[in-house]
Amino acid sequence: MNPVLRRLRGVFSTLALVAVAAACGWLGVSVVRSLVAQPMQQTGDYSAIVREAGHPVVLFATTTCPYCRQARALLDAMKVEHVVYDVDVSDAARALYGRLHANSVPVLVTARLRITGFDEAAYRSLLTRGGADAASGRP
Structure with missing residues (x-):
């Protein structure tokens, strides 16, 4: 496999992982806020x-x-x-x-x-x- 393509594949994989982690973090914060709602x-x-x-x-x-x-x-x-x-x-x-x-x-x-x-x-x-x-x- 071409070294440039391999590097691009690694970058895209990393970006996808970061996006998934950010989405999970946002969802987690939303769930916690709903569980500790204000009286x-x-x-x-x-x-x-x-x-x-x-x-x-x-x-x-x-x-x-x-x-x-x-x-x-x-x-x-x-x-x-x-x-x-x-x-x-x-x-x-x-x-x-x-x-x-x-x-x-x-x-x-x-x-x-x-x-x-x-x-x-x-x-x-x-x-x-x-x-x-x-x-x-x-x-």
Whole structure:
């Protein structure tokens, strides 16, 4: 084989490999960003779930999720009256969680607000004295 053609073949192979690696890197970053999406707040009427749970604050979590552990710890530290439903170990928890049509954890629910994901500032804002009415469902 001609040495020039061999060299061109090597260059094109290298360029193709670099292009594939760049595409994989871009795709990987996109996937990671979608997996660690920012917490989302959604207003609505969640009073039936809160009433069924018997607590003003409901946390849907899993036993293995690090963000769920942070959410639990924050609620405990703030001494917020709450209940935790572990959707990975309880059929009843999964059924109640299913009514939210959520697809990730943690999900914090009050009578009027749902926070999907863990955001300490949003939790504190909702659950401090200024947000107590929102958490309890009072007008």
